[in-house]
Amino acid sequence: MVMMGEMWGQLGSVIASVMFVSAMFQNYFPYELSRGIEKYCHKFLSLFYPYIKITFDEYPSDGYERCKAFAAIERYLAANSSATAKRLKANLVKNSKSLVLSMDDYEEISEKYEGAKLWWTSKKFHPTSQSISFYPREDEKRYYTLTFHKKHRDVITKAYLRHVLDEGKAIAVRGRQRKLFTNNNSESWYGYRKNMWSHVVFDHPATFETWALDPKKKQDIISDLLTFSKAKDYYAKVGKAWKRGYLLYGPPGTGKSTMVAAMANLLEYDVYDLELTAVKDNAELRKLLIGTMSKSIIVIEDIDCSLDLTGQRKSKNEKDEKKEVNDAEDVKKAKEASESKTSQVTLSGLLNFIDGIWSACGGERIIVFTTNHVEKLDPALIRRGRMDKHIELSYCCFEAFKVLARNYLDLESHPLFATISKLLDETNMTPADVAENLMPKSAEEGSETCLENLIKALEAAKEEARMKAVEEEKLLKAEKEDKLKA
Ligand SMILES: Nc1ncnc2c1ncn2[C@@H]1O[C@H](COP(=O)(O)OP(=O)(O)OP(=O)(O)O)[C@@H](O)[C@H]1O
Numbered sequence: 001m002v003m004m005g006e007m008w009g010q011l012g013s014v015i016a017s018v019m020f021v022s023a024m025f026q027n028y029f030p031y032e033l034s035r036g037i038e039k040y041c042h043k044f045l046s047l048f049y050p051y052i053k054i055t056f057d058e059y060p061s062d063g064y065e066r067c068k069a070f071a072a073i074e075r076y077l078a079a080n081s082s083a084t085a086k087r088l089k090a091n092l093v094k095n096s097k098s099l100v101l102s103m104d105d106y107e108e109i110s111e112k113y114e115g116a117k118l119w120w121t122s123k124k125f126h127p128t129s130q131s132i133s134f135y136p137r138e139d140e141k142r143y144y145t146l147t148f149h150k151k152h153r154d155v156i157t158k159a160y161l162r163h164v165l166d167e168g169k170a171i172a173v174r175g176r177q178r179k180l181f182t183n184n185n186s187e188s189w190y191g192y193r194k195n196m197w198s199h200v201v202f203d204h205p206a207t208f209e210t211w212a213l214d215p216k217k218k219q220d221i222i223s224d225l226l227t228f229s230k231a232k233d234y235y236a237k238v239g240k241a242w243k244r245g246y247l248l249y250g251p252p253g254t255g256k257s258t259m260v261a262a263m264a265n266l267l268e269y270d271v272y273d274l275e276l277t278a279v280k281d282n283a284e285l286r287k288l289l290i291g292t293m294s295k296s297i298i299v300i301e302d303i304d305c306s307l308d309l310t311g312q313r314k315s316k317n318e319k320d321e322k323k324e325v326n327d328a329e330d331v332k333k334a335k336e337a338s339e340s341k342t343s344q345v346t347l348s349g350l351l352n353f354i355d356g357i358w359s360a361c362g363g364e365r366i367i368v369f370t371t372n373h374v375e376k377l378d379p380a381l382i383r384r385g386r387m388d389k390h391i392e393l394s395y396c397c398f399e400a401f402k403v404l405a406r407n408y409l410d411l412e413s414h415p416l417f418a419t420i421s422k423l424l425d426e427t428n429m430t431p432a433d434v435a436e437n438l439m440p441k442s443a444e445e446g447s448e449t450c451l452e453n454l455i456k457a458l459e460a461a462k463e464e465a466r467m468k469a470v471e472e473e474k475l476l477k478a479e480k481e482d483k484l485k486a
Pocket residue numbers: 210211212213250251252253254255256257258259371372400431432433435
């Protein structure tokens with residue numbers, strides 16, 4: 001029995017070698033001849049040969065998209081072949097920091113899985129078409145073949161292939177470069193859907209460790225995010241699309257955008273920064289949503305300034321109030337919004353985007369709105385279920401300051417901390433301003449000077465607030481006197 005097995009094994013490898021050589025020589029012999037040899041070998045083999053062969057093409061005959069199974073096998077073999085294959089290809093990936101070795105073309109490796117021996121071979125062929133292409137490798141078709149004894153059919157086709165595909169997918173997730181996308185104007189949406197979004201490598205250094213916030217609040221946010229990312233089965237059980245909405249609100253410079261970056265880094269998600277004013281209408285908005293991938297955060301910044309989403313629901317007085325934007329930051333944002341193209345995205349379009357029937361496509365997605373004025377948003381837009389978690393980011397507290405002091409000055413404690421704690425209780429300063437004051441302005445500035453700078457800035461802010469309050473009181477008093485006189 002063993003002898004028979006060996007004989008078949010030897011015959012198998014002889015014939016496999018003939019096929020391998022024919023594949024090698026197809027670059028030199030006419031294509032018809034080499035394919036002919038292979039065809040007759042196959043016929044001959046099928047009479048006696050107890051081995052099964054499965055082919056995985058890089059591109060399926062009926063599609064343009066690269067086959068996902070091929071890509072997963074490629075990654076699996078790259079990770080598992082470098083110890084056994086004799087000829088390897090080297091590739092630089094991930095910002096050219098790491099070298100990845102993978103099986104070279106026409107190389108063969110063998111592997112054992114639950115007692116079953118199997119062989120992987122990587123091959124390629126060039127179709128005879130003489131067409132001229134601008135893409136140098138476009139006509140090259142690569143494929144992998146998997147060979148194993150027919151007695152292992154079940155274990156290979158059921159368990160082993162599942163294992164290879166899962167492992168290939170996991171390697172992709174571990175090694176992928178995350179991306180930051182922004183939506184293109186619809187005039188450039190020609191051809192394939194890839195033109196809807198442009199991307200750069202997402203490389204933001206913000207993390208929850210460096211993000212300054214009250215530790216209890218921070219821990220609550222982290223566990224909410226981690227619970228969400230592991231809750232696929234739970235969402236399926238309760239019949240909800242696997243997505244979660246976050247509303248981040250608070251004054252400018254309190255860390256809303258920084259928090260989005262920290263969220264993406266924690267969950268290893270991509271970020272889609274959706275510029276609503278560049279979206280023409282609701283249909284475009286839906287297409288953009290379908291064009292996003294899972295494991296991503298879709299963020300709409302300054303939602304109150306993006307569009308007049310509240311128009312139909314608000315009374316005229318409220319609209320007039322809305323126009324009275326006296327905060328310098330608001331004036332800038334409102335101006336930017338009005339300068340951009342007029343968009344016909346409506347509130348109902350946006351509501352559908354968040355939790356309409358299409359929102360379930362893809363799964364594992366977080367939608368984040370940021371705003372400086374939560375009170376201006378339509379309640380329908382931010383009700384629970386749409387924006388599940390409302391997080392207020394406010395002025396810097398002492399706990400948040402300690403995180404910043406650790407980040408910027410490597411300080412855990414200092415005698416000046418007590419003064420700073422008192423001043424932070426008495427006045428409002430954003431984490432952005434605190435961080436700016438803590439940054440050394442020259443190489444000579446030590447941590448004590450930076451803390452003193454912060455104290456000066458806090459005292460100045462306190463004095464400014466006091467003066468403002470006095471002014472307001474004066475105005476009120478004058479108004480009252482005017483009324484009395486009238
Ligand atoms: N909580 C924080 N922890 C650490 N750094 C912060 C924090 N808040 C702000 N910063 C720093 O201040 C800068 C501005 O913060 P960020 O852009 O996140 O504010 P924002 O709330 O999004 O402001 P806006 O409302 O104007 O968009 C960032 O570069 C960041 O380094």
